[in-house]
Amino acid sequence: MTPLWIKNPLGIFTANDLDAGGGLVVSDGKIVELVPSGGQPSVDSVFDASGHVVLPGLINTHHHFYQTLTRAWGPVANAPLFPWLQNLYPVWARLTPRSLELAVQVALAELLLSGCTTAADHHYLFPDGMEDAIDIEVAAVRAMGMRATLTRGSMTLGEDDGGLPPRTTVQSPEAILADSERLIRQYHETGDGAVVQIALAPCSPFSVTKEIMAESAAMAERFDVRLHTHLAETIDEEDFCRSMFGLRTVDYLESVGWLGSRTWLGHGIHFNDDEIARLGAAGTAVAHCPTSNMRLASGTARVLELEAAGVPVGLGVDGSASNDASNMILEARQALYLQRLRYGASVPVERALGWATRGSAAVLGRSDIGQLAPGMQADLALFKPDELRFSGSHDPVAALLLCGADRADRVMVGGSWRVVDGAIPGLDVAGLIAEHSAAARKLVAG
Numbered sequence: 001m002t003p004l005w006i007k008n009p010l011g012i013f014t015a016n017d018l019d020a021g022g023g024l025v026v027s028d029g030k031i032v033e034l035v036p037s038g039g040q041p042s043v044d045s046v047f048d049a050s051g052h053v054v055l056p057g058l059i060n061t062h063h064h065f066y067q068t069l070t071r072a073w074g075p076v077a078n079a080p081l082f083p084w085l086q087n088l089y090p091v092w093a094r095l096t097p098r099s100l101e102l103a104v105q106v107a108l109a110e111l112l113l114s115g116c117t118t119a120a121d122h123h124y125l126f127p128d129g130m131e132d133a134i135d136i137e138v139a140a141v142r143a144m145g146m147r148a149t150l151t152r153g154s155m156t157l158g159e160d161d162g163g164l165p166p167r168t169t170v171q172s173p174e175a176i177l178a179d180s181e182r183l184i185r186q187y188h189e190t191g192d193g194a195v196v197q198i199a200l201a202p203c204s205p206f207s208v209t210k211e212i213m214a215e216s217a218a219m220a221e222r223f224d225v226r227l228h229t230h231l232a233e234t235i236d237e238e239d240f241c242r243s244m245f246g247l248r249t250v251d252y253l254e255s256v257g258w259l260g261s262r263t264w265l266g267h268g269i270h271f272n273d274d275e276i277a278r279l280g281a282a283g284t285a286v287a288h289c290p291t292s293n294m295r296l297a298s299g300t301a302r303v304l305e306l307e308a309a310g311v312p313v314g315l316g317v318d319g320s321a322s323n324d325a326s327n328m329i330l331e332a333r334q335a336l337y338l339q340r341l342r343y344g345a346s347v348p349v350e351r352a353l354g355w356a357t358r359g360s361a362a363v364l365g366r367s368d369i370g371q372l373a374p375g376m377q378a379d380l381a382l383f384k385p386d387e388l389r390f391s392g393s394h395d396p397v398a399a400l401l402l403c404g405a406d407r408a409d410r411v412m413v414g415g416s417w418r419v420v421d422g423a424i425p426g427l428d429v430a431g432l433i434a435e436h437s438a439a440a441r442k443l444v445a446g
Contacts, residue, residue, distance in 0.1 A: 057117025062316025124153025280309030
C-alpha cells in the first residue's frame with residue numbers, strides 16, 4: 001500500500017496524549033506516523049482532511065444484531081426488561097437463517113456509517129434450523145469489511161425450569177459446548193489486525209444454569225478466548241439471582257469462575273461499592289449501554305466509580321430493539337449526557353469519546369485498535385461537521401457530541417476505505433431496507 005497522509009484535519013482525537021495536529025500517515029493497514037501541527041511527512045499520496053474531524057474507529061462492545069428485526073414493536077414499546085423479553089422471545093424464536101443474515105447486514109451497515117469499525121455481537125438464539133447462526137455472522141462481517149468479536153451465546157434455562165426463555169430457544173450443554181469449540185477452532189483469529197474473534201457468552205443468570213457458566217469459563221481458559229454475559233442490568237435480575245442461586249450478582253459471577261480479566265459484562269448497573277472494588281481488582285470489564293438502560297428504565301451505571309476502581313469501561317449500543325438504533329457516535333453522546341446527569345457537567349467530551357475508542361478496545365482485550373498511534377491498525381472515522389446542526393460551533397471535536405453528529409463521511413478499516421462520501425461502496429441500501437423490512441414484518445406476524 002502506498003503511504004497515505006491524512007492531512008491537516010479540522011480536528012483530531014487520538015485517545016492518548018500524542019500530537020497529531022498535522023494528521024497521520026497510513027501504510028500497509030497500519031498507522032506509521034503521527035504528524036505534529038505544521039509537520040510535513042515525505043509522502044506523495046494525500047487525503048485532504050481539512051474539513052474533517054478524525055477519530056479512531058469507534059468500537060461497539062455489546063450488541064444483538066438480530067434485534068434489528070423487532071425495532072419499535074408496539075407491544076414492548078413501553079415495557080421494562082423482563083416483560084420486554086417475555087413478549088419478544090416467542091417472536092425471536094421464529095428467526096430464520098435468511099432473516100438473521102439481513103438483520104446482521106443492517107446492523108453492521110448502520111454501525112459502519114456511524115463511524116464504528118469493530119463490533120461485538122452477543123448471539124444466543126439457536127432455535128431449530130439456526131445452528132449456523134455464528135457462521136452467518138462471520139460471512140456478513142467479512143463482506144462488510146469490518147472487525148468483530150462474535151460471541152457464541154447460549155440459553156439452557158427455559159420457562160419450565162424457572163427461566164425466562166421458551167423451551168424452543170434453549171439448547172443442551174453438550175450442543176452448546178461442541179459448537180463453541182467448533183467456532184473457536186474454525187474462526188477465532190489472534191494477534192494484531194484480527195478480523196474475527198470468537199468469545200463465549202451464556203446469555204444471563206436468568207437463562208442459563210451455573211453448570212454451563214462454569215463449563216464455558218473452563219473452555220475459554222483452555223482456548224484463551226474471552227467471556228461475556230449480561231449482569232446487574234436490573235433490580236429484577238438481582239432478585240432472580242438471590243432467589244435462584246442464593247447469591248448477589250458478583251458473588252454468582254465468582255462462584256462460576258468468571259470474576260477475572262477474561263470477562264466483560266453487558267450493562268453492569270447495580271453493583272454496590274464492595275462489588276465495584278472486587279470487579280476492579282479482578283480486571284473484569286463493563287460494556288456501558290446508556291441508551292438501552294434509559295429505554296428500559298434499567299438504571300444508570302456508575303461509570304466513573306467503576307473506572308476509578310480499575311474496571312475497563314467501553315460502550316455498547318445494545319440490541320437494536322432496546323435502543324432502537326445501531327449508532328456508535330450517538331451512543332457516545334448519550335453516555336456523556338447520562339454520566340453528566342450522575343456526576344456533573346465537568347465530565348469531559350473527550351472522556352466519552354475515550355469510552356467509545358480506547359476504553360472499548362480494552363474491554364474486548366485488544367491493544368491494536370482504539371487509539372491513534374504508530375503501529376496501531378489504521379481504523380479511522382472521519383466526520384464532516386458541515387451540516388446545519390454544526391453551524392456556529394467552535395471546537396470541532398466537542399461539536400461531534402454536543403451538536404449531535406450521527407453519520408461519518410469517511411471510514412477506514414485496516415487502511416481500506418469502507419465508507420466514502422457518507423455511503424458504503426457497493427451496498428444497495430434501498431434493496432437491503434426493502435428485504436429486511438419484509439423479513440421483520442413476517443417475523444412479527446408469525
